[in-house]
Amino acid sequence: MEKKYVIGIDLGGTKISGALATVEGDIISQYTVPTKASEGELPVLGRIIETIEKVLEEGKAVVEEVKSIGIGSPGPLDTKTGVIITTPNLPFKNFKLVQPIVEKFGIPTYLDNDANAAAIGEYVFGAGKGTENMVFITVSTGIGGGAIINGKAFRGSTSNALEVGHMTLEQDGPICGCGNHGCAEALASGTAIGKRAKEAVTQGLKTSLANYENPGSYEVFQEAAKGDDVAKEILDKALTYLGICVGNVITSFDPEMVIIGGGVSQGGAVVFDKVKEVVKERCFETLAENCKIVPAGLGTDAGVKGAVALAILESK
Amino acid sequence: MEKKYVIGIDLGGTKISGALATVEGDIISQYTVPTKASEGELPVLGRIIETIEKVLEEGKAVVEEVKSIGIGSPGPLDTKTGVIITTPNLPFKNFKLVQPIVEKFGIPTYLDNDANAAAIGEYVFGAGKGTENMVFITVSTGIGGGAIINGKAFRGSTSNALEVGHMTLEQDGPICGCGNHGCAEALASGTAIGKRAKEAVTQGLKTSLANYENPGSYEVFQEAAKGDDVAKEILDKALTYLGICVGNVITSFDPEMVIIGGGVSQGGAVVFDKVKEVVKERCFETLAENCKIVPAGLGTDAGVKGAVALAILESK
Incomplete structure (x- = not known):
């Protein structure tokens, strides 16, 4: 049949x-x-x-x-x-x-x-259609990833490649769920953004985030858009680290495209503009110019x- | 014929x-x-x-x-x-x-x-014989790399993959030859080690490195082995960054083996012990345990x- x-x-x-x-x-x-x-x-x-x-x-x-x-x-x-x-x-x-x-x-x-x-x-089916080398990064509660190399799924030797959320980006950075310090996930995930918001409120900083009982990344995006300086700074720092993470991925894999999905990517232009700016600043010109950075194409x-x-x- | x-x-x-x-x-x-x-x-x-x-x-x-x-x-x-x-x-x-x-x-x-x-x-011909997925990192004046994925050379989409020396490891780290700040190369290459030695001497620190007109990484290894505290600290910091760089490569590529060559790798056990220690501290256990970290097998x-x-x- x-x-x-x-x-x-x-x-x-x-x-x-x-x-x-x-x-x-x-x-x-x-x-x-x-x-x-x-x-x-x-x-x-x-x-x-x-x-x-x-x-x-x-x-x-x-x-x-x-x-x-x-x-x-x-x-x-x-x-x-x-x-x-x-x-x-x-x-x-x-x-x-x-x-x-x-x-x-x-x-x-x-x-x-x-x-x-x-x-x-x-x-x-999605944003990477037609490419041969691409990396997908999901940024939500955690940060994960996957890659296509020469048209095939790349998994590494123990099926654990592209654990990009656990790249160390700051030697003495905040502790991560995995036990390491300064992982991308501990600096740039939705959970990390929410944590920084709660810390800011606990520290008594003057911020509209204090109006929420339990502010998370969604509230940080919202208050930053309304102009709250503390929320803006939290977001800027986290997205800079996300840009460094994406930049390191580009420097390592030299892909045609990096696709970013997950809850944090819903932040839209705020997220993508910052990530692209950091990549342009930090990566080789050939690499940065060649690699498109785009939102995920598949929805629910x-x-x-x-x-x-x-x-x-x-x-x- | x-x-x-x-x-x-x-x-x-x-x-x-x-x-x-x-x-x-x-x-x-x-x-x-x-x-x-x-x-x-x-x-x-x-x-x-x-x-x-x-x-x-x-x-x-x-x-x-x-x-x-x-x-x-x-x-x-x-x-x-x-x-x-x-x-x-x-x-x-x-x-x-x-x-x-x-x-x-x-x-x-x-x-x-x-x-x-x-x-x-x-x-x-060398240390990677028999593997299917391996990364080679050379650490001398600069830091470069290459990878074999599924038995084939992996080059990325513009032939610039594995520029691991230009991964950002510290957002505000020392400036690199490429213009970026905090690249692995600016923190852990032979040139970086030599630079830190010269800075220590210029700062008037009490160190046997001051006995050299133009101390480089070779002298730092030598004086560290003799017990000079400043040389030991310079080396420890640089090798920690090298370990973070190798760790990020393992987290991204999940290889069977990372081979380290180049002048700095001639430092032997001092180099490999530190790199392995940092990788064990920072990488997922499955990844770290699976991946051998070894010196290059080919010589001159x-x-x-x-x-x-x-x-x-x-x-x-």
Whole structure:
């Protein structure tokens, strides 16, 4: 039978989203269930299998027509063995996810972490379409990344490449969740921006951020736009570090494009203008001029589209 | 005729070294001439052609038996068009080097910058033999790098990837030759170590470095080993930054191995122990434990061996 479909599964902390798509990436049917991760690994596996069956049924497709399955999940995980090693938001430990799915359906199945899946999604369907070398950076509660090198997903030797949020940017900078000091994530993530806001309020600085009970990065963007000097300075410092992080990525990978997604990227021109300014200041001219820095092209469906793209790219 | 040979040419600031080697990399004959770069591009091209003819003659080989030629040169250069764009130590400007060599000999010819050629040399003949993903970092007057990804040289989209010496490691750090502040090169290169030594002497610090007219990194290593506190501190700071640089490379590329070469790496255990300590402190455990950090395996012939390796790898 002609293999005209792929399936993408986005395994998240709150929900599992699945889609049946053509091998060109057109979505035929979708299905979503709550993850209910606390129930453990087997029930979650069951719901993933249920999702696969539902999208097939609704799409009037049969297993024999499916070329591959892509699964995006929080990491760290082992892409080679298809095992989720452990993850902060899901109570899994060495969860062998891929093997039972292959045994059940007989379809080649590829697991990857969500940042890589998002990078692949941007490459296949989003802002990175048409490039051969691109880096995707997501800036929200944390900072993560993924890269496409010569048209293929680049994962490194332990599937942990592009952990750009954990580049050291200040030797004695603030402590990071990972235990290190001065990581990009501790300086420029949404969480870091929120932390600086709370510190400013605690220090009794004169700022409109004090009007919020628990100011986060969203409030910092908002108050900075209204002209609050403390909020403006917090934002400027964080975005300068984000620019340094992006600059270091450009200096290392020499990509055609850096795509920035995640909550902080929603800040729009404020974010992109600053990042581009810092990159121009700090990178070699050839590198900086060659590399486009753009917002992510995929919206709310980014997770499941990334998983579909993973299925397409890995089965090529 | 059987293509059983390759030729490697190392174009340096003072000399041009060439070698004829088997496609397995065993060197058959060698030849060296002074570069005399000040005479200009055409005479230098002539001496490269002379070198190719000499190694063929001495190796009793003919043009038809040569599979490929590899040329390592200081950059920036364009590997795709075979043009040396410009280089600090050679008075070249858009020097079309590859085309006339191909026209003369009819042999596929590959040009690459010396850091990439050295990385390829280490991968094919040196410390990186048997790996699939490795990064080479050279630390001497400057800091440069090259990478092998999935068994192939990785160059990025403008042939300028792995400019790791120009990663920003301190936002307001010392100014670098490139114009940026706080680059790894301005903090951890041999030149940077020498600069700190001269500054310490000028500041009138109590140090045995004051016994030298013009202390450089070699003297700092020497006096630190003898117990001079100022020299020890200069070295410790620089090597900490080198460790951060290596750590950021590991966090970005997740390689199996980082190979460190160049003058500063001759410092031996002092250098490698510190770099490993910083990497262990700052990188994810999986990444740090997986990645070996080792000294370069090729010695004085690294340049020409890198060029031979380039010829072998690119013609595969």
